[in-house]
Amino acid sequence: MPPIKLAPLFAACLSASVVLLLLYLSLTKPHFAYALESESSRIPSEDHNFYIISDEEPHEETDEHRITVRAEVGVSALANNDPANSNIEIGQTQNWVFPKAAIDGPHGTPGVGLPGEKLEETELQPEQHELRRRQTGSRIYITLNTCLQPSPNTTNAVPPQLQMYISLSESNQKPGPGSGHTDQQTITVDGGYAIFEANADNDVYVGISAPNTSEFSGIWNYNIAASIDAPFYGFEDPEVKNLYFVDGDNHAALLITNDTTQALPNQTVYQEWMKLSPPWGVFASNQNERTILGVQKSFCGLKNNAKVAANIDNIINQNVAQMTNRGLGGKPKEQFYITGLNATSKYWGMLVMDGNSTDSGAGVVGGGGAVWAAIEFETKTENNCALMYNLSFCSEVAYAVPTNPDKFSPETGLPDLAALYDSNAAQMYQYFNYSLQQIPCNTTSSAQYSLARNCDDCARAYKQWLCAVTIPRCADFSNPASFLMPRNLAQPFINGSSISSDPSRFNVNQALLNAVATNSSRNPLIDTSIQPGPYKEVLPCEYLCYDLVQSCPASLGFSCPLRGRGLEESYGKRVNESEGVISCSYLGAAYYLSGSSTVLRPSVYSMVFLAVFLGLRNLF
16 A cells, blocks of 8 residues: 655645634634724723724624624724713714623722712622623613803804714614614703713714804813713702802802711711811802803813812812801701802802712713702892801801901901901800809709700800800891891991981981991990991891790890880891791801791790890890
């Protein structure tokens, strides 16, 4: 038998192997498509020109071939929680895709959250994630923030909004105004913000379209982000308020949030909140400056256009934000002292959170931040009311008080003004405390002056009353509100003019100039040491006086004036607070507390107006 020739056989085997290898590679090409998608998730967010491209014509003969048709040319990929930024010209449409590989990919980590807030852990085990995906598809969120807008050519008009188009169909990979597909969804951007939320088990295609207009020049700039965890950019329901105006003067305002917890002071959550670095920030914008209109619901839009900010990273001239427990209930909240405002002006204030309170930026669940609906507030006109807060003794005082800008400069003199008011109240309280020490407080219940109140209640009520009457809440003299009481009419204004020289010019009745209650201040210190000139006072709430009488021993001699016999000239009532009106002054007052939240309702007393304890007759 002739010997076998190995060389030709080896060559034939080698050729067959090469053919098989090429055949295998051609049949497994979808794996390369998925690999490309996987790589796209690691592309920097700034590179929004990265495309997933198929180089083959679509066919319908085999499923294997259809799977290679991932996206058309000009479609940019989005990765989970990885925002992309883009400029868009007038009339232009740009397209994006949130690929299946990212939708089926791993979830992000939400972080630890705020004190007492346990964020849901979205990371699932692979088998759980796959089961959920096959059953319902993954929940996806596409969010957009408009950062910049074109400028009007001739008018002060607000630029039109971008449009967002969504397609869940592979046959419509470029949704937009001219796609011709009826199955796409159209979402109009509102105030610079848009969100799409749905279950998806395949690629999600997005089109961003800029209006075609000749009335504006320039570009839009926007951020777009996709997530399988939560909206990367957020806008809170307008019905959910979390920012309120406390008071202001002619150049500053004090704003606060809701209580952050109902925990007690000895509980861990309460203490964690008070030690926390303030989690929220604030933007403010004069309503005459309309640049924020169209982006007022967008974090980056506010950052680029609002003129005033507090507690916002990378913003110069930051205003003050800090945690406080001032106010009714003594619960933690965040406050903002906003300066650099114009007199006699209306402002919008927007509460924001940069990121999700734990972290911000790419890769963070909710890392784009959130915006709350705008509130409105107004500055005072005149310069003889100054906003004060965080006093040492009267720590609950947070409102405008009578001042003299020539003696206490708005830029540097407010600490001295606060110290003058505060030390005066503290000294008066010390006199009261000497007398309270003579009362048998620590005794049997049968020997106490009251079964319902004790000396601690008396001390608390006296301090609240004392701070409210010795540090009056100041309003513009030009404010026509009926509940305001004119004060100090006998003194000249800061500019040297006086009411007595021409009462009709200031619409003042001559009788007011002759009455002690209106031609001087309630606290003599104001007229002698501060000399603010004429102003109006938000009278202390009448229940502060009633609470004092109820809480303290009769031997101290406290009483309240009778209704119709001096009560109305000395005290006011809480009404219309749900409409943003503070009609009487009490410690912790803010413009969001409703009249029904009164802690102590006044009782009716038929007492005569007696001499006031320890020489404080005028204060009552």
